[in-house]
Amino acid sequence: MNVIETSKLTKNYGKHAALQGVDLIVKQGEVYGFIGPNGSGKTTTIRILLGVLRKNGGEVKLLGGDPWQDAVALHKRLIYVPGDVTLWPNLTGGEVIDFLGGLQGKINPSRRRELLDRFQLDPKKKCRSYSKGNRQKVALVSAFASDAELLILDEPTSGLDPLMEQIFQECIFEIKKQGKTVFLSSHILAEVEALCDRVGIIRQGRIVESGTLEELRHLTRTTLTVELANPINLNQLHGVHDVLQKEEKWRFSVDANAMETVMGALAPMGIKSLMAEPPTLEELFIRHYGDKIEERIELI
Amino acid sequence: MKENHFVGTGKLLKLYLRRDRIILPIWILLALTVIYGQVSFVKAMPDWQMFITEMSASPLTSSLLGPVVPLSIEGAILWRGILQASITVMIGAAITVIRHTRTEESTGRNELIFGRPVGRYANLSAALILSCGGSLIAGLLTAVFLMGNGFAGSGSLLAGLTLAASGCIFAGIGGLCAQIFAHSGNARGAVFGAYGLTMVTMVLNNMGGGSTGWAWLAPEAWFRITVPFGQNHAWPLLVFIVLSAIPMMLSYMLLVRRDMGAGLIPQKEGSATTSPRFNSPIALAWRQQKGRILIWAIGMVWLGGTMGMGTPNISEAISSTFAHMNTSWASAIVELGNQEGFIAILIYILGLMGGLSVFAITMVQSLRQEEKEHYAEIVLSRPVSRIKWMGSYLVIAFAGSALILCVLGLASGLGWSIAAGEYSHFLRVLVMSLSKIPSVWTIIGIAALLYGWLPRIASVLNWLILGVFIFIEMLWEVGIVGWSAMQWTPFAYAHYSIPIHELPIMPLVVLLSISAALTWLGIIGFRRRSIG
16 A cells, blocks of 8 residues: 555646655565755655645645644644754743653553653753754653554655664664655655665655665666776777776776676676675766766766 | 944844835835825814814813824824824834843754854844834834925924834833843733833823923923924933843843843743643643733733723813814713713723723634644644634633623722712723623634635734724814714724713623624634644
8 A cells, every 4th residue: 555645746836836746655564775965855745744734736645634624633643843943942841842742642651751762861950951863752752652553754764863863773673574654855865774674865856766765776886996907998888987097996886777888898807806885875866967077077 | 352242233234124124114104104194184184273172172082192292293103103002103113122032042943043153233233223113114104205295394304203212212122131031922911011110100291281391201291391393302212222222132141141032031940740720722722821911911910900090180171162073083082071971082082992802803813823833733632622622712811801801890990089079980981891801802803714714814804804994084083084984893883982871781791792703703713624
């Protein structure tokens, strides 16, 4: 079953088209990574999914319902953590957690205690004195303390320290074990790589790539480092990019579909050592976002 | 090496001018506009001489607004003109200072600036210069305008400078409040509180004949000390400057003695859990608004109580020509008598026109605030319907305004009764106050409608509409428009000029249904639009 399904979703702010046809499918039980540069439409998409923004066109289905029409019924089943958590300055963190939990129903006190402990959050402080990271912890504790079947997280860890990031990841794994679905918009690619089953890349209001990390990697280049006994002119080979040479060592990247020919050409040259690195998500990201970077590389 | 704490003041001033390029002209020009209004009123009057003689002689208007000094056309203009213009200048100046100091600090934007080579005093200095400069411009424009109308140059200039001085001291008070309170909302509240105090001293001064020592404590009555177009005292201006410097100096002293972001009142630890009943939007709305409601209630008890106690001092003698004036306003007062007239006007101003309508609008606008701060989004992403969220805040606004009106009626009624030793007044005053409920609720309805459909400009439209209502009231008072125009405002249906035992019930019922309908329409609009 698909938990989130959008097709040709559009949203305009005046003349500015924030979403120009977003197609998304998030399946039940998966952790879906939603990545994209600033201003690409991640938060707009999420706000439509929450029924806070009205869409201008296209279809959107959330947990089988319409996020705008059935907002209240759907919100019983999902939890949202905003990226920039702002909290009522005059309430304490504990009060906010209890209040938000109370809106949803009951909150499990032992689970609450455990999470406060794990995230090392002091619930007695007023929200106005919390740092950004601590405000995020309030929202995360509140989210993980609930029983919702879907978590929608909008850059939830941008203010957390690496230790807390680790705890966040543990919590997501636990949630996943329980068969719940997570929609994670993030900038921290290492986090997406560690957590997500599938990834969608949004750019200028369109999904430009989606699939499992394996599938995405297949579309891009692998970086090879080889030591050759004989000289070779790699630049003549089709599908080879970014060539660097240091004495006998070569470092370059190869298109996935050119791998066979490149390996064929290298084999007779006396390979002393060979190392292949799969593309990192960073490279995928840059490939999709950074037109300029890519053009520059091509020129070289 | 000696540090220059003022480094960067000029640059910040430029930034503030840029940020205030709309708000600053608004409060400056508003002051000019009310002076313009008074000039046109007085000039349009067929017999201004009789008008001011009467106004001056009436114990009622003297108690509220003081005698007309000097007894001339200029005096008649300044009599209410300075009072109204000083409100806009005083509040405008104080709010401007808070806007650039405490608000910047509590939102953290200040840190962006103080990370640069900017002195400790730069931000407060630039804000004070901006506000005092704005007040001075308002004063000079007023002076030029008065001269342009053919009034004496010295008097015009003195009137303008007196007006400017009232802005300067409130710029200082704004700066002081910004140091004391960690929250810009509280600081603004304190400014309004300070203004309320000056109103009391102003009325005390007027009750005492218009030239008592109380006047020094009421910047809106400072023109009674300088007496432009009369004795033309210029020396008090120097005293005003010294008086204005006091809160400014205090602000600087406090500024260096506290941490950035902190107020003078230390932050307490709160509770780690809440009661299980704190689990609904209405509980949240109450939690957020109860402080404001309490402060308003206390203010009303104080203002209503003290003025009620002062009521028996007002002479009941109605001067003979006053009875023959043919404005409906005058005949209403003749019918009511001076003391009941005073209380009726007091309840009308505090409970509706000047007080509770402001409360109503700010309460509904707190919805917009919650939305802008993204608090609304957090709540609405939980299983909370939009009706419930918006409805909760409105219920608190409705109930809170009714509560405050009740308290106002009790306090002023008791004050008058105790001071007069005559308890028959009590119930009448209470009912007077409660009769304002439908009108106040109508204003809440209008605000809800605007918030639901036009959230971005709702605030401006709200104040504009209230301004138009008040303007109509003023036109009616001097007899330029008739009662039929007043009936376009919700004020007319619980107006002070209608004796309370004669007040028709039906229109109030109609107002209640109009209020309900507007609120309902507002909620429909809110359900249909995007948040944020």
